[in-house]
Amino acid sequence: MAFRCQRDSYAREFTTTVVSCRPAELQTEGSNGKKEVLSGFQVVLEDTLLFPEGGGQPDDHGTINDISVLRVTRRGAQADHFTQTALAPGTEVQVRVDWERRFDHMQQHSGQHLITAVADHLFGLKTTSWVGVLKFFFFFFFKKEGHHGYTPHPKSSLESWAGDHTPLSCRCGAEDHVEAVKKLQNSTKLLQKNNLNLLRDLAVHIAHxxxxxxxxxxxxxxxxxxxxxxxxxxxxxxxxxxxxxxxxxxxxxxxxxxxxxxxxxxxxxxxxxxxxxxxxxxxxxxxxxxxxxxxxxxxxxxxxxxxxxxxxxxxxxx
Structure with missing residues (x-):
């Protein structure tokens, strides 16, 4: 099933119900670099606002009734929320997402789509670990969601997609996107022409x-x-x-x-x-x-x- 975080990636809090709560342990890395084991509980909710780790994306952090959620993982169609406080099944709870962390992940995710698309289109460099290039174009122009992660809605500029992770040259208003792409294409053609000239000069030198x-x-x-x-x-x-x-x-x-x-x-x-x-x-x-x-x-x-x-x-x- 698609979680609330995937259906609405901009939602920051909502109310749901606890389905189950069982004892569990979580292996973490302490401040000294050594692995530590925390005792706690795996809480399952009817729905969740916290994205579970998976598909190459880290999980969200947040709270359930102000109780910190330290890890979110997917288990089949459910999401396990690790907390150090038990929550009784049937309890109505308020879920809040750590928005700063979430939005940073959204920007990086979309920035990866952008870089991947440009690298493939201009230089023919294929992706080895990021999501497919074509999906980026669907997300950008049609606001397609529901894939393995979440993608921010198109705003008035590419900066709203990738924020601080977007090159300054891409930070332009929507009305300037076509002109910006044309400039990039012209720059690419010039680079290709210069590269061809260099190869020709090298060929002549090698021949001699x-x-x-x-x-x-x-x-x-x-x-x-x-x-x-x-x-x-x-x-x-x-x-x-x-x-x-x-x-x-x-x-x-x-x-x-x-x-x-x-x-x-x-x-x-x-x-x-x-x-x-x-x-x-x-x-x-x-x-x-x-x-x-x-x-x-x-x-x-x-x-x-x-x-x-x-x-x-x-x-x-x-």
Whole structure:
């Protein structure tokens, strides 16, 4: 069932009835850092204003008839409230929530949704421990509640969502949200453009370093975690050699990635499909280039051996 705290996350106090009360113990950490065991009672109410710990969110603190509630946990469809004073079943009680703690949790919860959404939308960074990104948009625009936690109602600004946990750049009125998002998008595009320019400059520098290396010739290999097809093609274009086999890869060293084989057209035409097969990927090429996607970048050494064998065989035939 949905508790009162989930149906109305802004309610601060209400009246309900005690259902049961049983002896219990609570393990806590004392001021000296050592674990302590408190004796008390687990009180179950008909409904509760205090959110039980769960779903990655801490529990609420508060009082029942001015008796402190030290911990709230979920047990099936019920919530156990740990107190150090017994409460008789059937007693009508007044429940109050520690609003400062509650509202801080609400702000942090919504702030996490906001940060997660921005990180995913702008940078493609996936969540590993926070709630799904799409839920944030539903909560923000449609005031959807009743999920595993509670979300504050949309106010006149993002600051009302995440308060002190919201970056200053997000603190604008509702009428300015569209303009603020446009500015963020423009800033992101500029950053992406600058990043692309830096990658291009790096590719040119790498190409010249490889070309001037004392190890140049035969088979030349290079792997980088960061990069894309354009990055590899810039290197190949800058080197511009039709005498050397150039094997470039980008991506996870042991997982998936991209590859490019450049060199003499006949050699590339022969070796390209075999390289894709070794890397358990797919590719295509023409005019001395063969590139594609790979799923087993961990087999790059096997590709290098294949290329070296080809060069050795060609040299022996000559």
């Amino acid at each position: 370093s490889l070309r001037n290396s004392p190890d140049w010739g035969g088979v030349v290999t290079l792997h980088r975690k960061e990069g894309d097809s354009e990055f590899m093609n810039i290197i190949a274009n800058e080197i511009g050699s039709e005498e050397t086999l150039l094997f470039l890869t980008v991506g996870d060293e042991k997982g998936a990635g991209l590859f490019l084989l450049a060199g003499p057209a006949e050699a590339v035409e022969t070796l390209g499909p075999r390289v894709a097969e070794v890397l358990e990927g797919k590719g295509a090429g023409k005019k001395g280039r063969f590139q594609g996607k790979a799923t087993k970048m961990s087999r790059r050494a096997e590709v290098q051996a294949l290329l070296q064998d080809y060069i050795s065989t060609q040299s022996a035939e000559e």
